[in-house]
């Protein structure tokens with residue numbers, strides 16, 4: 001059986017949780033598959049000789065401070081999830097402002113023809129070459145005039161199904177209906193027919209220019225989005241790649257779930273090989289690209305998303321020494337620590353790590369619990385929370 005068939009056979013029993021605990025556990029799988037990648041050090045390696053601080057935030061999250069963060073968009077389950085949540089806010093703001101200014105959104109899914117056994121890198125190269133031709137002045141200018149396009153946001157997504165790798169583009173075209181010269185339909189249905197015809201025809205022309213034959217019906221899907229459905233479209237077009245629930249396809253994060261959940265050695269081997277292929281093929285590619293008005297308004301949207309994503313450390317639970325942190329990693333308790341919500345839970349995990357390291361109790365200096373007096377520290381997604389000023393040493 002091929003690698004693809006092997007991993008797809010697991011879908012009926014695959015659990016797709018999407019929790020923070022699961023993300024930390026799946027990050028361990030990436031480390032197993034790609035030990036030399038930055039993901040292998042993410043939320044694992046300490047920054048210099050610092051201790052690890054554990055806090056909860058106003059929004060009920062757990063924050064581990066003093067650790068390296070890899071910031072990888074494609075292959076780190078933890079960082080991908082954090083970054084996509086922020087991009088979703090940025091795109092929401094851009095789209096909201098666009099509608100406020102009287103604009104309308106056209107959403108399209110575009111792809112290139114592919115065969116079951118084609119390597120992902122070839123599929124991606126083909127799609128990129130079609131997109132490049134699509135954006136060339138000869139095609140893009142006519143296309144943008146017909147639909148009144150003033151900007152666009154493009155997301156690259158890669159899934160795996162019975163027909164092999166399926167890289168595709170979700171594109172949100174920001175249009176001004178009064179500038180759309182060739183949307184002549186007087187009903188919603190006929191306007192959609194016009195829009196589909198224009199998008200698919202130009203995508204096919206771009207394919208022809210790139211030397212690739214495009215089937216308009218198979219390689220393009222188009223929807224005109226009403227304001228009321230805009231947020232749902234933005235959510236879908238900026239979704240976390242770990243959130244797919246489709247019964248017939250797998251996301252890259254699902255490949256990690258297959259490794260984590262399957263007891264079949266040949267299936268986990270197949271999933272690891274496919275994830276490796278994915279990691280190599282997408283390296284350096286942008287998940288989201290903005291152009292035209294979307295690019296121009298992105299800076300303001302980033303500021304607005306930063307303000308919205310500002311979280312506040314509500315309760316510093318304590319600090320863990322480098323020795324204790326190493327013991328937690330060795331004992332496989334990192335994922336559990338990443339979701340602790342109280343001092344009691346923190347102590348329980350450090351105690352488990354101590355017992356598994358051969359101690360009979362938590363060694364002195366392994367952990368300091370913070371006083372319960374609440375402190376307020378404004379943090380952003382990339383900030384590391386400072387160590388608490390006042391701590392009490394726990395002796396057991």
Ligand SMILES: [Zn+2]
Nearest residue numbers: 042070076079
């Ligand atoms: Zn990461």
